[in-house]
Structure formats: structure tokens, C-alpha cells
Amino acid sequence: MKILYISPRFEGGIGGHAFRVAEKLREQGYDVKLMQIPHIPIKKLKNPSFTIFGILKSLTNREKFDAVHAWNIPSAFVMKYVNSDKKILSVHGMYSEQIEVLHSKTTGILASKAELKAFKISNKLTTDSKTVQKNYQDKVGANFIYLPAPLDDKKFKNISEIKKKKNQVVYIGRDSYEKGIDILKNIESKINGKIIYCTDLPWEKTMEILKSSNVLIVPSRMESIPQVIKEAFYLKIPVVATNVGGVSEIVENEITGILIPPENPEKMIDAINNLLDDNLLMDKLTKNAFEFITKNFTWEVLLPKYIELYEN
Numbered sequence: 001m002k003i004l005y006i007s008p009r010f011e012g013g014i015g016g017h018a019f020r021v022a023e024k025l026r027e028q029g030y031d032v033k034l035m036q037i038p039h040i041p042i043k044k045l046k047n048p049s050f051t052i053f054g055i056l057k058s059l060t061n062r063e064k065f066d067a068v069h070a071w072n073i074p075s076a077f078v079m080k081y082v083n084s085d086k087k088i089l090s091v092h093g094m095y096s097e098q099i100e101v102l103h104s105k106t107t108g109i110l111a112s113k114a115e116l117k118a119f120k121i122s123n124k125l126t127t128d129s130k131t132v133q134k135n136y137q138d139k140v141g142a143n144f145i146y147l148p149a150p151l152d153d154k155k156f157k158n159i160s161e162i163k164k165k166k167n168q169v170v171y172i173g174r175d176s177y178e179k180g181i182d183i184l185k186n187i188e189s190k191i192n193g194k195i196i197y198c199t200d201l202p203w204e205k206t207m208e209i210l211k212s213s214n215v216l217i218v219p220s221r222m223e224s225i226p227q228v229i230k231e232a233f234y235l236k237i238p239v240v241a242t243n244v245g246g247v248s249e250i251v252e253n254e255i256t257g258i259l260i261p262p263e264n265p266e267k268m269i270d271a272i273n274n275l276l277d278d279n280l281l282m283d284k285l286t287k288n289a290f291e292f293i294t295k296n297f298t299w300e301v302l303l304p305k306y307i308e309l310y311e312n
Helices: 013-027 043-060 073-079 095-102 105-121 130-140 153-158 181-190 203-211 227-235 265-276 279-296 299-311
Strands: 002-006 031-035 067-071 087-091 124-127 168-172 194-198 215-218 239-242 258-260
Touching: 002 013, 002 073, 013 031, 013 067, 013 087, 013 227, 013 299, 043 073, 067 073, 073 087, 073 105, 087 105, 095 105, 105 130, 124 130, 153 227, 168 203, 181 194, 181 265, 194 203, 203 227, 215 227, 215 265, 227 239, 227 279, 239 265, 258 265
Parallel strands: 002 031, 002 067, 067 087, 087 124, 168 194, 168 215, 215 239, 239 258
Antiparallel strands: none
């Protein structure tokens, strides 16, 4: 079976998810190609240039695929011109709401219209979050398949044994507004430990830093379900995260992690410092989180659902 993946990039976020799925499907004998599309690296031109160059590439290459899978809204407009009868679109988070926060209300309205067009292009819609699934159903009546992003536990075998660094707190993610990194930087002096920022490191190095830390902080203003939370769960690192998007689907307060309100610096300070001082709570959270992630989000559990998506 020949499958084409389309994404502005194939690392981090939804692009990284696409890359991991492609790797796993190839192991199962599927022929998965990643469409590499250039773009203009300027904020307001990035998505439009990606779409234009992608459409031109699709129109000049008429190779037939059994399925084409677009990984975010802009990719859907490239997918439209690919030679395939089966078109799948995956969305992490509420696209138009993210665009409105990052740009403007007017741009958000345009993004809402783009969403609807992208949905109509697609035969199937998927999301990694039950919250996003419900929100799109309520908002526009779109029917999304809930398809979580798996955690490949085998890759952690290559992560070295690392000694814990006392009271080390780690942030992992983009240096961008929606991730709330500015909130964390503003309270850094009030945290009873050292904060390490991993914004642009290779995955293996990032996981080594995560493994050496005492707490992962996810201060986001908006999210779907961050993969790094699942990675922290597997490595038994306690998580403090804002209750946004689908985060509460995996972080159950004082059971698998600590949930705090978004954009609340005082709550963030208290949650991090209290957790750093409470070894019993740390042990409880990491034990529960590890059991939760290995039971629900490994490839052994989720791979059959991905195969069903393409085969049926």
C-alpha cells in the first residue's frame, strides 16, 4: 500500500507525530513517502508559500497513491491535488482559535473558513484529542476519529542512565507565545530550583535532560496533547501542566500530575515549589503516570487503529 504524508515539517508537534507514524508503518511493510515542500521562512508567508509550492509539486507529480494523509490544515490544500481517492486530514488543536490568538481576530475568521474547506477536501478526519473532537463537532458538526499519538517506548532504550540534578525543572517546547514560555521566564527567580529550557535540541539530548530533571513544566496557553507529557510519564518525571486543550485527558490532577490554571504565575510557582518539596507526591504521580501511559499509549495498543484507518 502506497501512502503519501504531507506536512510543513516532519519534526516537533504534529510533524513529529507524522514522522513517527511513517516509521512504524514502514516496519509493517507499508510504502510511506514524506512530501518535502519548501517554504518562505517568514511568519506571514510561511503557510501560504508552503501551500503554493505544495500545490505546484502535486500538479507536476501525478504519481498514484492508495491514500494521502495531510497533517494540519494548510497541508489539506496540497492534498487536494494529489492523485489519490482516499484523503485523510489530521488536526491537533483548534486551528482557527490558535491562529486568532497568534495573529488577529480577522485572521482567525479567515482560518475558520479555511478549516471548513479543508474538512470538505478530506474523506476522513482524525485528531489526537477527545476535547478537540468534541469541540469541532459542536462548532461545525465535523466528525473526527479519535486517534491518539502513540509513545514508542522502544526508543527510550537508547537514552543513557542519567543522574538526577537536584531541583532541576525542565521546559521542553517551542519558544513561542502559545507555549507560555514567557510566563515561566518571568517567574524563574521565584522557583526553588534551576530551570532548563529545551527549545531546539535533538530528541535524544532532550530526553537525557528530561530524565535528569525533577519536574517537567508545561505552561501552555493552548495545546492539544503534548507528546512531551507522555515522554515524562514514561521516564517517571513528575509533570506540572496548565489545564488547556486536551491536557486534562492525560494529566489527572494529583493522580498522574498537577494541573494548574493557564496564565496564573502564582499558581505555577506554588505548584512547582510544592512538588519539589514533596517526594511522596512525586512518587505517587510518577507511578500512576507510568502505568497510565504504558496501558493506553504504546504502539502495541494503538498501531492496529492506524492500520485500520488506511485499510478500511
